Amino acid sequence: MDALLLVDIQNDFMPTGALPVSDGDAVVPVAHALMPSFELIVATQDWHPADHASFASNHPGTQPGDVVDLDGIDQVLWPDHCVQDSPGASFHSGMDIGPVGHVVRKGTDPRIDSYSAFFDNLHLKETGLVDFLREQGVSRVYLVGLATDYCVKFTALDGVQAGFEVVVVADGVRAVDLSPGDGERAIEEARSAGCTIVVSADVAARRRG
Secondary structure, eight states: OEEEEEEOOBGGGSTTSSSOOTTGGGHHHHHHHHGGGOSEEEEEEEOBOTTOTTBGGGSTTOOTTOEEEETTEEEEOBOSOSBTTSGGGSBOTTSOOTTOOEEEEEOOSTTOOOOSSSBOTTSSSBOSHHHHHHHTTOOEEEEEEEOIIIIIHHHHHHHHHTTOEEEEEEEEEEOOOSSTTHHHHHHHHHHHTTOEEEOGGGHHHHHHO
16 A cells, blocks of 8 residues: 655745745645545644754754754754644645645654654654554555655655655655755665655556556
8 A cells, every 4th residue: 555645744844934945835736636646645744842952042052054963963953943833833724634644743852853754863762653554554655745855855764764665756845955955965865775756747657557
């Protein structure tokens, strides 16, 4: 069984949001176009407490884009975003969430960021998504969402590691690009790890095949 995984299509990642992704809202129509082809659709939400350690505001003397050591790993510091129960944490207002059958909230531990939909960044805790997908008989996941160079990339890499076939829909993702080209490098890293890269127009035909 295949599943469509919508990664962090939330207000704060839209062009006018707290942590804007250029052209981020362009993933919404791609998601809508793909939804009818899938029986199972899962969406993820960044769901941070206000004191989350990835927020620059919680590290005096720093600013967004700085990198700090956080419990042994490099952590990019971000603007406050996707704070639990805030409007910015809500799914994009134009996205139809009716077909979404399961929601995974991540980044809830104030000390550990969670880019991946499957694990936190230290791989200390699972989100429960691996077990959920296996219980549903899913063997292949298609990824759409934000952002290519962070949450999409690490979801793709962890998905492969967990034993799923992972397909990244290239026209359904957009990158932060803190450094120019980060998004393109993320796609190539996913490809090198065993992911398949497609465009949305080819998904229906691929699944029939």
